[in-house]
Amino acid sequence: MIRVFVSVVAGLALSGCATITRGTTDQLQIVSDPSGADVRTSMGPTCITPCTLQVSRKDEFTVIISKPGFIEEQVPVKTQIAGNGAAGFAGNVLIGGIIGMGADAYTGATLEHVPNPVSVTLRPVPPPPVATRAPPKPRKPAPQS
Numbered sequence: 001m002i003r004v005f006v007s008v009v010a011g012l013a014l015s016g017c018a019t020i021t022r023g024t025t026d027q028l029q030i031v032s033d034p035s036g037a038d039v040r041t042s043m044g045p046t047c048i049t050p051c052t053l054q055v056s057r058k059d060e061f062t063v064i065i066s067k068p069g070f071i072e073e074q075v076p077v078k079t080q081i082a083g084n085g086a087a088g089f090a091g092n093v094l095i096g097g098i099i100g101m102g103a104d105a106y107t108g109a110t111l112e113h114v115p116n117p118v119s120v121t122l123r124p125v126p127p128p129p130v131a132t133r134a135p136p137k138p139r140k141p142a143p144q145s
Helices: 001-015 018-022 083-106
Strands: 025-033 038-041 046-048 053-057 062-067 073-081 111-114 116-120
Touching: 025 062, 025 111, 038 053, 046 053, 062 116, 073 116
Parallel strands: 025 116
Antiparallel strands: 025 053, 038 046, 038 062, 062 073, 073 111
16 A cells, blocks of 8 residues: 555655646747758747757747748647646646646646647759740841842
8 A cells, every 4th residue: 555655645746747847938949951951940949950049839930941042931830738748737727726727727838839840851943944036037038120
């Protein structure tokens, strides 16, 4: 009986609130082929690929990747409930109660970003079309008098 009690208490202690166990920020990795591309987000942070940005777990945004000579790519980054974030949130039901659940919901601690990593293959800008001239029209011979 004591073993069961100790196991339950240990399980509860280890399944704390996701805000504490996961934090409120996430590391978003960004890679491109070719590398060395400029990255900016709709929220402001910038870097050069390959790079990692620290972002709030609850923020959704767009990553814009560009490089001279290549077509710009835009990738929407969304959030979804993470597997271990849901476990931390469930732990609140047992020991953190409403306050822990509210903290996790407010901070987005149960979320993760998708896609992560953001990976793009940049396409070269197509060359401008070659101007083609129509062949000259044959001249009519001048009338002879």
